[in-house]
Amino acid sequence: MQITDTTLEDVKVLRPKVFGDARGFFMETFRDSEFRETVADVTFVQDNHSRSGNGVLRGLHYQIRQPQGKLVRVISGEVFDVAVDIRKSSPEFGRWAGAVLSAENKDMLWVPPGFAHGFYVMSDYAEFVYKCTQYYAPEHERVILWNDPAIGIDWPLSGRGLPLLSPRDEAGVLLKNAEVFS
Template sequence: MNIIETDIPGPLIIEPRVFGDARGFFMETWNEAGFRDAGLDFSFVQDNHSHSQKGVLRGLHFQNPGPQGKLVRVARGAVFDVAVDLRKSSAHFGKWTGVELSAANNRMFWVPEGFAHGFLTLSDDTDFLYKCTAPYAPQAEHTLAWDDPSVGIEWPVSDLDPIISDKDAFGLALADIPSFA
């Protein structure tokens, strides 16, 4: 696999080896020993699957306490995926990084603990899959406002009117969220 660092320390773009021929393709999306050998020693406790139409914006979610690291990918369709650094001790606190993930590019994105995470679907019938390092804890879940100007995420929404849940519509500003040490 090929590991690409982002402009913020922590989140990583992972390009798995894809073996293709006239029949289609094969790739490993998770191999504990292979990831560990690459310096990525994760332990996952939960897998999730989200299905969305074009223009759905989910996030920016995080848990505190009980933060989750997430290994995310797209099995069908495409998303613009974002991680925001919420670690107060980080020189990159409040900064974001984003990557397009799609069934066509087979990329995965590692979002470490201490980051808010969200995505915007870029095509209809998008299937988004992710593995988590901690179980979902609704009492510890928080939402950072997807459009907080102090974070300044450049969502590719020029031709879209994002479809947002009530929970996500009432996300908090960066100054008001329970950040990490």
């Protein structure tokens, strides 16, 4: 597994070794011992799978209690994936890192606990799978507005118009008004 730093110290891009021939390919997407040694010493407790259409933006989500670390990847299509540091004590508070994840590049993104997460679908559709370090707890879920100017995420929306949002994501709050981690 090749581990690459992003613009945020704790957020990493992981690229698995892919072995392929005329029949197809094989890759190991996760190995607990290697992940703990090279990325983060965490335990994953839940796997999720979502499918979204072109122009859908999901996020910026986090759980204020039971914070989730997420190891995310795309198995069909392409997304722009984003992590935002919302740990008030962090020197990187309010900063973001983004990466294009696709079925083609097979890259994964590690989004640690204490970060908000979101993604934008750039292909006709995308299937997104991710491992979580805590169980989903809707009563603790919070949403920061995807286009908060204080964060300034450079979403790749050009020529596509505004993204398609859920009512919950449309009602997200600005970072300055959000409940964040200490």
